[in-house]
Amino acid sequence: MLHLYDLNHAVVVIIDVLRATSTIATALYNGAKCVIPVDSVAKCIELGRQIDGITAGERDGMIAEGLEHGNSPFEYSRDFINNRTLVLTTTNGTKLLHMALERGAGQIVTGSFPNLSAVCDFLIAQNQPVVLGCAAWKDRINLEDMLFAGAVIHRVKNHFSINCDSAQIAESVYLEAEKDLYAFMKAKDASHYHRLMGFGLEKDIRYCLTPDVANVLPLYENGKLIVL
């Protein structure tokens, strides 16, 4: 729904909690030089070759053909990723990021529970309009991205005015879920909870719902996400 908002001078937060933006924060936290988001497997392979980067991405829950790694944050330990460049293909997150670029966003960052505080601190410090862009899946809102948006709103709202009911909705749902985000996702049988559990990825889900375990701010500049 990014087209509904004026992005000039705005800070756009790209949110794709399960698992793209959680993995981006983790890779950068563990020392990756940068993360380059691309929108197709072909571009990922090509760019990976050119710059000797680590190529990663999944389609339907499997490492995409021709790529080396998947979307799990646990694949990007410091031992592995430190000082390397990660070329990551994601569908929705990258699409949203490019949309934000085209529409003239002032600054673009990525957000997830693992870097919740870094995002909130940045938004408060910038003091510019904020658009929280939930990547969704096939254009449907999902619970975890709304929970993250709600967490951000809850923390920063005293510094901003809210002009969209969806922000109120997100905060309400977050406050209900706050005590145990994983239990809430499970109780609601959230679509991505369901899908990832089917792949045996409970550990990933729990990690991606944990605040501040990879607390850096990925900022998009010249095609790359770097730590601010």
Added chain:
Amino acid sequence: MLHLYDLNHAVVVIIDVLRATSTIATALYNGAKCVIPVDSVAKCIELGRQIDGITAGERDGMIAEGLEHGNSPFEYSRDFINNRTLVLTTTNGTKLLHMALERGAGQIVTGSFPNLSAVCDFLIAQNQPVVLGCAAWKDRINLEDMLFAGAVIHRVKNHFSINCDSAQIAESVYLEAEKDLYAFMKAKDASHYHRLMGFGLEKDIRYCLTPDVANVLPLYENGKLIVL
């Protein structure tokens, strides 16, 4: 977001709580022969003349030029509307209704708190897939339509499987708000609460959030909403 869902054989509930669908239920409850929704003031005037109907609709909170009545349910008492035809122009609700028609919806009904039970009873009896279509405003979701969707989901969910996180989100927010919907709308300073309060319409808001005070089921057939 209606385009995301398969509407074949589905029952689509058009929701525009403040105030179109609340007013439709009220007019029919009070004996209107039918309500004909149209998407422009010009069509409303023309059709009103042809069939000697009561023309109604607002733009920017005022009765639209050339029409006789507004969007308030309180304008449609039994004394006034009994046995008459109401030609109502609304923007978002009518647009959504036409979209549902074009996409082959099985049946189309309108929903609002004043006819909550009638909607729920119908959905359970039909036992077909259900799409709850929130009319929104300029494409943004609003709190009251989500609350109504949540109320419906809460009441009918044991008869259906839920396959969309937005349904879980709607029910969560509804359960938080349930005890006092008006207070919740006020506390969240919901966009339409804010706008209608600016026109002095607290009474309308309170009425439109009251369950079952006009408990009929408006069903769309051949261009008209009639009581099933």
